[in-house]
Amino acid sequence: MQTFNRSIHPGWLIIAPLLVLVVTLYLGPIMNILWLSFTDPEPGLGNYAKLGESDALLRIVWTTVRICIVTTLFSVGLGYSIAYAMVHCDQRQKNYMLTLLLVSFWISILVRTFSWLMLLGRKGLVNGTLENIGLIAEPIAFMRNELGVLIGMIHYMIPYAVLPLLVSMQSIDTRIMDASRNLGASGSQSFLRIYLPLTLPGLVASTLLVFILSLGFYVTPAVLGGGKVLMVAEYISVQLLVTLKWGTAAMLAALMLFGVLAMLWLMSKFMKLSTVFGGTTR
Amino acid sequence: MHDKQFMKETLQDSAKAYQEGRLDRRTFLALCGASGIALTAVMAGDAEAAADHVVMWNWGGQSEECHSSAIGDAFTANTGKGLKFDTSGPLEGKIKEMVDSGNVTADVADGDLFNAVSLGPTGHLEPIDYSVVSRDKTLPGYALEFGVSIILYGYAFVYDTKAYGDNPPQNWADFFDTAKFPGMRSLYKWANGSLEAALMADGVAGDALYPLDMDRALTKIQSIKEDSLYWGSGSEAHSMVVNGEVSMGMIWQNRGRNIENDTDGRYKLVNNQAMAMPGAYIVPKGNPAGSSVMQFIATAQEVPAQLALLDCLGMTPSNPEAFGQIPEDQQDYAITSAKNIDKIVYNDPEWWGKNGGDAVNAFLDAIS
Numbered sequence: 102m103q104t105f106n107r108s109i110h111p112g113w114l115i116i117a118p119l120l121v122l123v124v125t126l127y128l129g130p131i132m133n134i135l136w137l138s139f140t141d142p143e144p145g146l147g148n149y150a151k152l153g154e155s156d157a158l159l160r161i162v163w164t165t166v167r168i169c170i171v172t173t174l175f176s177v178g179l180g181y182s183i184a185y186a187m188v189h190c191d192q193r194q195k196n197y198m199l200t201l202l203l204v205s206f207w208i209s210i211l212v213r214t215f216s217w218l219m220l221l222g223r224k225g226l227v228n229g230t231l232e233n234i235g236l237i238a239e240p241i242a243f244m245r246n247e248l249g250v251l252i253g254m255i256h257y258m259i260p261y262a263v264l265p266l267l268v269s270m271q272s273i274d275t276r277i278m279d280a281s282r283n284l285g286a287s288g289s290q291s292f293l294r295i296y297l298p299l300t301l302p303g304l305v306a307s308t309l310l311v312f313i314l315s316l317g318f319y320v321t322p323a324v325l326g327g328g329k330v331l332m333v334a335e336y337i338s339v340q341l342l343v344t345l346k347w348g349t350a351a352m353l354a355a356l357m358l359f360g361v362l363a364m365l366w367l368m369s370k371f372m373k374l375s376t377v378f379g380g381t382t383r
Numbered sequence: 384m385h386d387k388q389f390m391k392e393t394l395q396d397s398a399k400a401y402q403e404g405r406l407d408r409r410t411f412l413a414l415c416g417a418s419g420i421a422l423t424a425v426m427a428g429d430a431e432a433a434a435d436h437v438v439m440w441n442w443g444g445q446s447e448e449c450h451s452s453a454i455g456d457a458f459t460a461n462t463g464k465g466l467k468f469d470t471s472g473p474l475e476g477k478i479k480e481m482v483d484s485g486n487v488t489a490d491v492a493d494g495d496l497f498n499a500v501s502l503g504p505t506g507h508l509e510p511i512d513y514s515v516v517s518r519d520k521t522l523p524g525y526a527l528e529f530g531v532s533i534i535l536y537g538y539a540f541v542y543d544t545k546a547y548g549d550n551p552p553q554n555w556a557d558f559f560d561t562a563k564f565p566g567m568r569s570l571y572k573w574a575n576g577s578l579e580a581a582l583m584a585d586g587v588a589g590d591a592l593y594p595l596d597m598d599r600a601l602t603k604i605q606s607i608k609e610d611s612l613y614w615g616s617g618s619e620a621h622s623m624v625v626n627g628e629v630s631m632g633m634i635w636q637n638r639g640r641n642i643e644n645d646t647d648g649r650y651k652l653v654n655n656q657a658m659a660m661p662g663a664y665i666v667p668k669g670n671p672a673g674s675s676v677m678q679f680i681a682t683a684q685e686v687p688a689q690l691a692l693l694d695c696l697g698m699t700p701s702n703p704e705a706f707g708q709i710p711e712d713q714q715d716y717a718i719t720s721a722k723n724i725d726k727i728v729y730n731d732p733e734w735w736g737k738n739g740g741d742a743v744n745a746f747l748d749a750i751s
Contacts, residue, residue, distance in 0.1 A: 157748035164751070223567075224627040245612050245628070328572045328613020331751035339747065342476035343573055344740035345501070 131358070134351045141348035148352035158349075162356070165332045168247070168322070169315040172254045176311045177304065179255070180262025184303075187263075188270045206260035214324050217253050218244055245327030253321040261314060262307040269303020302376045305368070313361055333357060436465035437672045437679045440489035443470030446696060450493075453691035458682045464675060475502060478667055482507040487669045490676040496661035499530025500736020509666040515677040520684040520702040525661045527732065532661030533683045534698035537636035537718040537727065538576030539657035541643075541650040546630045554656050558631055559584035559603060561610045566630025569623045570604070572613040574746035575735065577604060579658050579728070580633065589656060589728030597742065601749040613750055624650055637697030640716045652716065654723045660730045661701065693717055 113120075138148050152158055187198050205213075220226050221243035228240040243249055273296070281291040297304075319334040326332075333353055340350035368374060437458070439450055447468050455466035471477070473492035479502065481487055492498075502508050508529040518526040525532035542552050543566070552564055559581065561568070570577040579592050581603035587596070604611075612628065614620040617635050624632040625645050632650075634642065639652035664680045682688060689700035690708060699717040700706060706719050714722045735742070 157744065160748075161751070218626075222626060222628065323615060324619070328570075328611075328615070329608075329751055331747055336747070339573070339743065342474040344743050345475055345479060346740060346744075347476075 135355055137347055138351035138355045141351065142346075148348045151349065151352070152356075158353075161331050161333055161336050162353075164330065165316065165334075168250060168254065168330070168332065169312055171251055172258055172315045173308055173312045175251070175255045176258035176262040177266075177308050180259050180266055180307060180311075181300075181304070183259070184263045184266035184270055187267060202260050202263055205256075210257060210320050213257060214253055214321050217249070217256070217325060221249070221252070244325055245329075247326065247330050249325035249327070250322045250330045253325045254315060254318055257321065258311045258315060262311050265306040265310060266300065266303045269300050269306070273299050301372075305372065309365070309368070312364075316357055316361065436467050437490045437676050438467045438469055438488060439491050439493065439679075440469045440471070440473040440667075441493040442472045443468075446470075446493070449692065449695035453695055454679065454683045454688045457685070457688060458679050461682060462675065462678055464672075464679075466679070473498075473665075478502060478665075479505075479507055482668045485669075487667050487671060489667055490670040490672040491664050491666055491679060494530070494663055494665050495735075496525060496527060496530055496532050496663035496732035497730075497735035497739055499527050499663055499665050500732050501739065502665070503527070503529030507668055509668055509670060511666070511680070512674060512677045515674075516681050517684055520704065522661070522701055522703065522729075524729075525663075525701060525732070527663075530663040530665040531680060531684075532663045532701045533680070534662045534689070534692055534696075535659045535701050535718060536662055536698055537654065537657040537659050538571065538580060538633055539636040539639060539652060539654050539718070540580075540631055540633045541624055541639060541652050543627075543630040544649055544651050551651070552631060552653065554653075555580045555584040556586075558633075559607055561607050564631065567610055567612060567628060568607055569612045569614055569620060569629045569632040571620070571633055572615045572747075572750070574743045575730075575739075576633065576658050576660065578742065578746065579730070580656075583656055583728070592728065593731040593734045594738075595734065595742070597745055601745060604746070605749055608750060611750070621645075636716065636718055637699070640697055654715070654718055655726045657718050657723070657727045658730055659699075659718055659727050661732060662698065663732075 139145070141148075152162075183198070183202070187195050190198070218225065222228070223240045223242075223244070225244075227243070228237070231237045232240065243252065277295060277299075278291055281295045282288070286294070317334050318332060319338065322330045322332045323335050337350045337353050340346045340353075365374065441447065441450060447470055450468070451466060459465060469489050473489070473494050475494075475498050478492060478494070478498065481489065499508060503510075510528050511526070511531050513526070516526075516531055518531075521532045522535075540552075540555075540558055542564075544551070546566055547564055552558055552560075557564055558568065570580070578595055578597070578600040581600040582592055582596065583589060585599060585603045587599075612623060614623055617638055620632060620634045621638055621642060623629050624634065624642050634652075636652065636654060636657055639654075642650050643652060664683065666676055666680075670676055683692075684702055686700075686702060686705045686708060689702050689705040690710075692698045693700055693709065693713055697716060699719050700709070701719070706721070706724065709717045709720045714720045717723065718727050
């Protein structure tokens with residue numbers, strides 16, 4: 102009994118039923134998709150070979166990755182300043198800011214997407230005002246292009262970037278910064294050499310969260326891109342529902358899944374991922 | 384929502400099982416109790432009656448109400464059977480998935496005739512029973528083994544009278560001519576109709592479109608790419624026009640009237656060279672109501688149903704008998720009216736059923 106306890110923590114027994122359920126209900130379908138990517142329409146690596154043969158597929162993957170990288174950079178950058186402001190202002194203001202952040206977090210993605218059209222569309226509020234006061238002659242193309250997709254996605258992703266950063270910044274002992282200033286470091290030196298490294302786990306967590314969520318974006322690119330910004334999620338849906346090329350869809354889904362896993366594995370080579378998800382560094 | 388559906392199906396199945404003696408009374412009542420239904424409300428007979436209807440799989444919105452009044456009421460009067468709806472939209476992939484999974488819950492899908500060509504031979508559809516359904520109550524060539532065209536919808540376009548009022552665009556060649564008619568355009572994102580319009584603009588005759596010359600069509604599409612937006616749904620096409628995002632927009636012709644009304648006549652519909660698309664009723668393999676769905680399809684072919692669908696949804700009749708009875712105020716909008724029928728071109732479901740998937744992907748590649 103003693104040895105049994107040492108090798109398997111009894112806690113596992115409590116979660117075992119749940120674990121079995123998750124494995125069968127979650128891994129099962131994923132395996133099914135993997136299987137489909139090798140067998141439909143005919144057995145073999147044909148679907149994966151298409152990646153090499155078809156510029157179209159590579160271009161869609163590249164568009165997706167490019168948009169996700171830009172979205173991540175801006176959301177995390179803006180999110181960092183928002184979280185920094187929230188930690189350093191008084192409690193009352195902080196509550197206001199948190200409320201605003203959570204309200205935008207809770208509004209449905211469709212509502213937010215269409216609001217952008219009303220605001221920045223060709224006949225939207227901004228273009229209308231600028232035209233009326235004579236600043237521009239032709240409406241500025243904010244929407245229905247890649248810029249529109251980026252605006253919509255960054256706006257949607259900012260709360261996801263802020264929340265992990267906020268947690269990480271709140272746990273920092275601010276007296277460390279005072280000590281650094283006391284020892285003669287300038288403001289920017291204290292920030293770059295003390296504060297930034299201390300918030301790094303939060304930064305990595307929010308980067309990962311935003312990037313991975315961005316990869317699956319469907320509604321925003323479809324609506325704000327005006328049909329010209331084709332990302333993987335929409336392409337997969339078309340292959341499933343319209344063109345019936347399920348093998349291609351499954352291959353792209355598998356590619357996304359393993360892309361994300363490979364990214365996590367690479368990150369784990371450089372840092373201990375458990376710190377990102379709230380574990381200790383030891 | 385899914386739970387409710389699941390419970391309903393469980394009860395119907397168990398009611399059948401109880402009647403056939405595969406399930407004992409106690410277990411059946413326990414199931415009723417478990418699903419929160421009063422025991423008196425679901426006696427076996429009732430549950431059996433509940434299955435005595437046809438489920439139509441359509442696109443929701445207005446169509447639920449319109450299909451009900453235009454076809455459902457007459458069908459119930461003729462057969463005593465009810466009409467229910469699944470409004471999740473019968474895209475080809477969803478039909479395939481439903482049939483492959485073995486849990487077929489819809490009897491008739493409001494799809495396209497090219498679905499009948501692509502899904503029929505793969506065993507996903509029931510053949511149409513032409514002893515009940517009439518081959519003559521649709522256009523020639525639109526009564527196929529696995530589907531029959533009930534209505535037509537068209538790819539037409541609207542233009543901004545304020546921009547081009549003095550010299551309005553007449554045809555697809557004008558639509559693609561952004562030098563003569565400067566301004567934004569909108570086209571259908573999933574290739575259908577857009578490819579044919581591009582070819583007609585490039586000088587191909589309307590009756591010589593098929594097989595589509597893909598390279599030629601895509602070159603034409605790309606020539607106005609900088610000035611084009613692409614829509615994926617009827618409501619998106621509608622809002623692109625009504626919000627003034629485009630000066631000329633390809634639309635589904637049945638929306639033309641609403642667009643003219645919503646813009647107080649600023650945008651006007653052009654039905655010249657409109658591309659008639661056969662909207663078809665197709666039956667998923669192993670549909671629950673069995674052959675009685677054929678009577679439903681036959682009801683939809685009758686002239687009163689055809690005219691009611693036009694009135695309610697703007698969908699044009701496909702039964703030639705109804706063409707002559709299209710009312711005066713619909714003459715401009717219905718593509719098979721006396722006013723329009725000589726100007727339109729016809730989609731070839733055979734070509735789309737066989738080449739549609741590759742065409743859509745090539746089109747997406749060209750516009751993205």
